[in-house]
Amino acid sequence: MSEPIIKFDKVVKRFGSVTVLNELDFEVAQGEKVTIIGPSGSGKSTVLRILMTLENIQDGVVYVGGEPLWHEERGGSLHPASEKHLHRMREQLGMVFQQFNLFPHMTVRRNITEAPVRVLGLSKAEAKDRAEELLAMVGLADQADKYPHQLSGGQQQRVGIARALAMRPKIMLFDEPTSALDPELVGEVLNVIRKLAEEHDLTMLLVTHEMQFARQVSDRVCFFDKGKIKEEGPPEQLFTEPREQRTREFLKAVLDPD
Amino acid sequence: MLFGFHWDTSSEWAFAVSIFPMLMIGMLVTIEATIFGFFIALVLGLVLAVLKGAPTRIISWPAIVITEFIRDTPLLVQLFFLYYVLPDYGIILPAFLTGALALGVQYSAYTSEVYRAGLEAITQGQKEASRALNLTTSRTFTHIILPQAIPRIIPALGNYLVSIMKDVPVLSVVTVLEMLNVAKIIGDRTFDYLVPLSMVGGIYLVLTLVSSAGVRFLDTRLPKMGIPLK
Numbered sequence: 442m443s444e445p446i447i448k449f450d451k452v453v454k455r456f457g458s459v460t461v462l463n464e465l466d467f468e469v470a471q472g473e474k475v476t477i478i479g480p481s482g483s484g485k486s487t488v489l490r491i492l493m494t495l496e497n498i499q500d501g502v503v504y505v506g507g508e509p510l511w512h513e514e515r516g517g518s519l520h521p522a523s524e525k526h527l528h529r530m531r532e533q534l535g536m537v538f539q540q541f542n543l544f545p546h547m548t549v550r551r552n553i554t555e556a557p558v559r560v561l562g563l564s565k566a567e568a569k570d571r572a573e574e575l576l577a578m579v580g581l582a583d584q585a586d587k588y589p590h591q592l593s594g595g596q597q598q599r600v601g602i603a604r605a606l607a608m609r610p611k612i613m614l615f616d617e618p619t620s621a622l623d624p625e626l627v628g629e630v631l632n633v634i635r636k637l638a639e640e641h642d643l644t645m646l647l648v649t650h651e652m653q654f655a656r657q658v659s660d661r662v663c664f665f666d667k668g669k670i671k672e673e674g675p676p677e678q679l680f681t682e683p684r685e686q687r688t689r690e691f692l693k694a695v696l697d698p699d
Numbered sequence: 700m701l702f703g704f705h706w707d708t709s710s711e712w713a714f715a716v717s718i719f720p721m722l723m724i725g726m727l728v729t730i731e732a733t734i735f736g737f738f739i740a741l742v743l744g745l746v747l748a749v750l751k752g753a754p755t756r757i758i759s760w761p762a763i764v765i766t767e768f769i770r771d772t773p774l775l776v777q778l779f780f781l782y783y784v785l786p787d788y789g790i791i792l793p794a795f796l797t798g799a800l801a802l803g804v805q806y807s808a809y810t811s812e813v814y815r816a817g818l819e820a821i822t823q824g825q826k827e828a829s830r831a832l833n834l835t836t837s838r839t840f841t842h843i844i845l846p847q848a849i850p851r852i853i854p855a856l857g858n859y860l861v862s863i864m865k866d867v868p869v870l871s872v873v874t875v876l877e878m879l880n881v882a883k884i885i886g887d888r889t890f891d892y893l894v895p896l897s898m899v900g901g902i903y904l905v906l907t908l909v910s911s912a913g914v915r916f917l918d919t920r921l922p923k924m925g926i927p928l929k
Contacts, residue, residue, distance in 0.1 A: 493831050531833050542828035546846045546925025555842070556832035590924055608832060 444507050446471045446612060446644050447492065452501035454487055454668075461487050463668035464501065469612075474638050474645045476655040476676075479665030480691060485648045488665075489614040492646070493536045494527045505530055505612070535605030539617040541597045543589040543604070549576070550585040553604045561608065568607070575603035579633050595626030599633055606637075613637070615647040627651065634658065652696055656680055664688045701881070706889060715894050718885050722898055725881030726906075732799050732877060733864040739803020740859065744810030751815060769808040774869055777801050782873045798870035802863055809859055817852035818844060847925035854921070857914030861907055878902065 447469040454462035461484040469475050477485040490496040491503060494510070502519065503510040512519035513526050522530075544552050553575060554568035563571070576582050579599040581592075589597050598618055605613060615634065619627040631654050638645055638658045649655055655662055656676040663673040664685070672685045683689050700706075702724050707717040750762035769777070778801040785792065792800070821844050829839040871880035882899045886892035 493827075495827050495830060528833060531831070534831070536831040538824060538828065538831075540822075540824050542822075542824040544825065544828070544843055544925075544928075546922070547928045551928050556834055559835075559838055560833045588924060588927070604832070 443471065445469055445504075446473075446506055447646070448504040449488070450502045450504065452491070452503055453499045454484070454491065454496065455499050461668055462491075462498075465669060467663070467670060469644060469646060472642050472644055473661065474647070474659045476647045476649060476659040476662045477665055478649070478652070478655060478662060478691075478695075479671075483665040484668045485665045486616050489536065489616045489646060489648060492612070493534055493614055494531055505533055532608070533611045534614060535608055535610035535612070536614040536616065537598070537601050537605055537618045539620050541589070541594070541601045541621070543597055543600055545589050548586055548588055549581070549592070549600050552589070552600060553607045556604075557607050571607055572603070575606055576600075578606075578636075579603050580629070593626060594622045595629045598622065598630045602630075602633055602637070610643075612644045612646065615645065615649070617648050617650065619649065619651060650695065652680065652692070664691065666691070701884060701888075706885065708889060708891070711894060714889070714891065715898060718895055719898070721881055721885060722878055722895065722902065725876060725878035726902060728795070728875065729864065729867045729877040729906075732795065732802065732867045732870060732875065733860065735796075735799035736802030736806065736863050736867075737860050739800060740806035740810045740863065741856065743803060743807035745814055747807055747811035748814035748818070751811065752818070766808045766811055769805060774801060774805045774866060775872070777805060778869060778873060794870070794873045794875045798867075798873060798875045802866060802870075805866075806859055806863055810856060813852055813855040813859070814848075817848040817855070820851055821847050842928065846928065849926060850921040850923060854914060854918040857910075857917060861910050861914065864906060864910065865903070 445468040447467070449462075449465045449467040451464045451466060452462050453460065453464055461482075465484070465488070467488065477488060479485045487496060491498055492505065492510070498511050502512060508530065509519060509522070510527075510530050511522050513522050514520075544555070547555065550569065550572050553572040554563075554565065557563045557568040557571060558565060572585065573582065576585055579602055581596060581599055581603070584592060584596065584600075589600065592600065602618075618634065619630050622630065631651065634645075634647070635654070635658050637643065645658075647655070647659070659676050661673060662676045662679045664671050664679065664683075664687075666687055672679065672683060672688045679688070680692065683692060701721045704720050705717065706721075707713040747762050747766055751759050751766065753759045753762070778798065781792075781801050782794070782797045785797075825843055825847070826839060829843050834843070867877050868879035870877055871883065874880075876884075878899050882895035883892075885895040
């Protein structure tokens with residue numbers, strides 16, 4: 442196996458006195474689609490937020506593309522990363538949020554073109570073409586001039602996916618992308634993510650409660666519990682014959698709530 | 700006679716009509732002081748809001764203390780201080796400027812809170828999305844946060860404009876010839892206070908109702924989702 446594109450090496454994350462990630466070791470290979478499941482508070486979203494540089498870490502090292510994310514190497518030792526370093530590292534990552542976090546005062550098109558123009562330095566015409574292409578891909582080609590509040594939740598989340606993709610990241614992070622949606626809108630968002638998983642070489646990291654979907658799209662499923670990976674494996678194995686008692690309990694509670 | 704106009708005391712109505720132009724001159728001063736004070740409150744308030752939000756305590760603490768001090772001491776005390784104490788240190792300002800400055804300083808404590816509340820109302824998610832997209836901090840502030848905060852801030856600022864206008868008569872104690880002071884001078888000279896003071900009350904009522912309606916109108920026209928960017 443080649444160098445992993447994401448590597449957590451004994452990562453510790455605390456919020457006050459609560460330890461959210463407890464010496465976490467975790468690797469993702471280039472192009473791999475990994476789903477993280479687990480009870481709330483198990484630290485699964487925190488993994489994504491650390492990768493997106495929204496949360497700092499207290500101990501350990503996170504590597505993205507073989508390079509430390511939260512540290513810089515100077516004179517053979519690691520130092521806390523500068524904002525410049527984080528800025529450069531972030532270019533490799535894109536994130537889709539549970540609450541969409543679209544910019545409400547911008548049209549759908551502007552939501553998607555703002556960062557490519559400002560950050561990547563694309564011309565307005567180039568960024569517009571890219572936005573149009575992505576909107577067609579997520580099935581919203583005719584909605585470019587609308588504002589987010591004029592769209593349904595499912596449509597907003599698809600714009601969120603297009604906005605993240607417009608930065609051409611190597612790694613896509615999906616933080617419970619369907620948890621804020623009405624049940625009948627979940628499918629349209631999952632279809633877009635599925636298409637993305639099947640047709641692109643992107644590395645994808647997905648936190649979700651949609652077990653059926655996790656089973657279909659992922660190469661590997663990780664069950665998080667108390668800030669560590671309790672069990673991981675191919676979806677068929679993990680969902681049908683989990684080894685750990687804790688995994689069995691969780692899956693039973695989620696899949697068969699009665 | 701005042702400002703070149705003569706009063707006509709033959710009847711109450713004639714008196715009212717004859718002093719109306721004098722009160723109008725006073726009203727202009729009132730409006731000028733309001734606008735001037737409001738402008739100072741807008742600028743100084745923004746400065747205080749930014750300082751209070753500074754990440755280091757060395758900067759944020761003095762701003763917080765200054766704001767509290769300004770807010771918890773009476774306008775009249777601040778006005779007297781500026782008018783009678785500053786000249787001791789060689790700073791001699793005309794009464795009008797001193798008054799407008801006192802109003803501006805007093806209200807900057809309030810407007811700074813308006814700015815801060817408006818900026819803090821923008822969800823963390825907007826900042827996180829901006830960061831995930833690698834937008835710079837300044838770009839995020841000017842193009843993501845501010846356009847969403849401004850429509851929330853403006854109506855509250857408008858209400859303080861009305862409050863400042865109602866506080867302008869305080870400036871009469873340092874000889875500013877605003878509307879109330881003009882009315883008082885007319886009363887002193889004609890021994891008729893009822894008519895000029897009633898007129899001041901009436902004019903104030905009109906001014907306040909009109910500007911409040913203006914603020915409400917503005918509020919309905921503001922884009923709730925933020926200033927649209929195509």
